[in-house]
Amino acid sequence: xxxxxxxxxxxxxxxxxxxxxxxxxxxxxxxxxxxxxxxxxxxxxxxxxxxxxxxxxxxxxxxxxxxxxxxxxxxxxxxxxxxxxxxxxxxxxxxxxxxxxxxxxxxxxxxxxxxxxxxxxxxxxxxxxxxxxxxxxxxxxxxxxxxxxxxxxxxxxxxxxxxxxxxxxxxxxxxxxxxxxxxxxxxxxxxxxxxxxxxxxxxxxxxxxxxxxxxxxxxxxxxxxxxxxxxxxxxxxxxxxxxxxxxxxxxxxxxxxxxxxxxxxxxxxxxxxxxxxxxxxxxxxxxxxxxxxxxxxxxxxxxxxxxxxxxxxxxxxxxxxxxxxxxxxxxxxxxxxxxxxxxxxxxxxxxxxxxxxxxxxxxxxxxxxxxxxxxxxxxxxxxxxxxxxxxxxxxxxxxxxxxxxxxxxxxxxxxxxxxxxxxxxxxxxxxxxxxxxxxxxxxxxxxxxxxxxxxxxxxxxxxxxxxxxxxxxxxxxxxxxxxxxxxxxxxxxxxxxxxxxxxxxxxxxxxxxxxxxxxxxxx
Numbered sequence: 001x002x003x004x005x006x007x008x009x010x011x012x013x014x015x016x017x018x019x020x021x022x023x024x025x026x027x028x029x030x031x032x033x034x035x036x037x038x039x040x041x042x043x044x045x046x047x048x049x050x051x052x053x054x055x056x057x058x059x060x061x062x063x064x065x066x067x068x069x070x071x072x073x074x075x076x077x078x079x080x081x082x083x084x085x086x087x088x089x090x091x092x093x094x095x096x097x098x099x100x101x102x103x104x105x106x107x108x109x110x111x112x113x114x115x116x117x118x119x120x121x122x123x124x125x126x127x128x129x130x131x132x133x134x135x136x137x138x139x140x141x142x143x144x145x146x147x148x149x150x151x152x153x154x155x156x157x158x159x160x161x162x163x164x165x166x167x168x169x170x171x172x173x174x175x176x177x178x179x180x181x182x183x184x185x186x187x188x189x190x191x192x193x194x195x196x197x198x199x200x201x202x203x204x205x206x207x208x209x210x211x212x213x214x215x216x217x218x219x220x221x222x223x224x225x226x227x228x229x230x231x232x233x234x235x236x237x238x239x240x241x242x243x244x245x246x247x248x249x250x251x252x253x254x255x256x257x258x259x260x261x262x263x264x265x266x267x268x269x270x271x272x273x274x275x276x277x278x279x280x281x282x283x284x285x286x287x288x289x290x291x292x293x294x295x296x297x298x299x300x301x302x303x304x305x306x307x308x309x310x311x312x313x314x315x316x317x318x319x320x321x322x323x324x325x326x327x328x329x330x331x332x333x334x335x336x337x338x339x340x341x342x343x344x345x346x347x348x349x350x351x352x353x354x355x356x357x358x359x360x361x362x363x364x365x366x367x368x369x370x371x372x373x374x375x376x377x378x379x380x381x382x383x384x385x386x387x388x389x390x391x392x393x394x395x396x397x398x399x400x401x402x403x404x405x406x407x408x409x410x411x412x413x414x415x416x417x418x419x420x421x422x423x424x425x426x427x428x429x430x431x432x433x434x435x436x437x438x439x440x441x442x443x444x445x446x447x448x449x450x451x452x453x454x455x456x457x458x459x460x461x462x463x464x465x466x467x468x469x470x471x472x473x474x475x476x477x478x479x480x481x482x483x484x485x486x487x488x489x490x491x492x493x494x495x496x497x498x499x500x501x502x503x504x505x506x507x508x509x510x511x512x513x514x515x516x517x518x519x520x521x522x523x
Contacts, residue, residue, distance in 0.1 A: 196208065
């Protein structure tokens with residue numbers, strides 16, 4: 001019986017249960033093995049990802065990982081987040097901006113590769129001392145690839161991304177409000193007051209036409225048709241749509257956009273019509289400084305005297321070409337510089353002040369003389385003496401001043417137009433300027449975006465742009481300077497864009513008070 005039992009086949013239902021148990025046991029064994037293998041696979045995947053991030057190469061001991069450059073959206077424009085960075089206040093006939101914390105961002109430039117951060121700051125960003133940058137680094141204000149840098153001896157590599165948090169002070173501008181002349185959905189035309197740049201540049205950001213329109217009127221997404229120098233007032237056109245921008249741009253290229261200016265020039269301008277066709281050469285693209293030179297570009301300006309008050313003349317100006325500072329350069333050459341022109345009326349041009357092209361200096365000597373003259377005056381024109389988007393950095397003084405990671409190479413009357421002016425602030429040299437959002441210690445009052453402060457906060461009231469908060473930074477050299485405000489008179493140059501005319505449109509402003517025949521300059 002025992003033998004029979006041993007050789008007897010198991011019932012089907014019992015056999016199925018045994019088979020299922022064996023299968024389950026095998027699966028459990030495999031699952032257990034797979035789980036034990038998972039950490040190794042994760043490690044391998046992690047190593048592979050690191051290698052891919054490093055371009056497939058293994059990082060050497062002590063070698064820094066540099067992330068690839070991020071693609072920027074060329075359509076990014078200024079929005080409410082940018083407009084809310086700070087607020088305006090008005091005092092003594094001036095529009096002022098509360099100081100605010102701000103980040104300047106830039107990718108490593110070719111000439112910086114292989115140099116230490118210390119060398120770059122020492123040679124190219126000399127607006128502040130090395131001691132300042134060392135203190136700023138210790139407080140986490142200087143970052144490389146979004147990592148705080150405490151040791152400025154770190155050597156820069158290609159694609160390194162730098163960020164520098166600064167306490168920003170903007171120069172004041174006149175408090176005259178922007179007057180909107182036309183806004184029909186296709187074009188926006190404003191009467192720009194003197195002293196206000198068209199778009200962010202140099203030390204200006206909120207005290208610009210673009211930001212004032214955005215902050216006070218909620219207008220954005222504008223395209224430039226032309227630009228006016230910061231010190232020039234008058235008709236300023238913007239396109240509301242890309243299609244309109246292209247149409248107006250073509251008018252500019254075909255020279256079908258007629259421009260009429262009026263100015264008050266020094267001395268007694270000749271009666272009748274006077275045409276100047278002297279070629280104009282750009283002395284420095286960085287600051288847009290120009291002079292008459294045979295090697296320059298051809299240009300033509302028609303002048304006509306309107307009145308003379310015994311000291312100065314009101315002159316009608318028709319620029320038939322669009323060279324940088326064309327009217328100002330031609331009037332200087334003729335011996336009648338525009339009244340209150342801080343560049344072309346300067347004594348730095350020599351005893352004849354550039355009349356007839358007589359300068360007696362090399363371009364480098366001229367640049368240096370202009371800078372020294374404005375530096376000796378100890379006023380805000382030092383860094384803003386050129387046109388609306390030109391700082392003071394130039395070839396002759398690049399070892400003495402700071403670029404501050406900002407763009408400064410726009411001309412006042414470009415041959416090419418039509419691009420969105422909101423986009424321009426994010427274009428040059430892959431440089432971006434964004435809001436500060438880092439740990440920053442301040443004194444007396446606090447930046448609301450700051451995560452570390454002394455705790456003393458002073459509210460300065462509500463404006464149409466929101467609540468303003470005063471900030472005073474213990475590292476900021478500007479906070480330690482007591483500088484008298486310029487007067488409204490000092491911020492005005494007597495040049496005004498009176499009329500812009502196309503085949504089927506014409507935009508004009510009222511004649512400025514200083515252009516009236518019986519006007520006399522107040523002593």
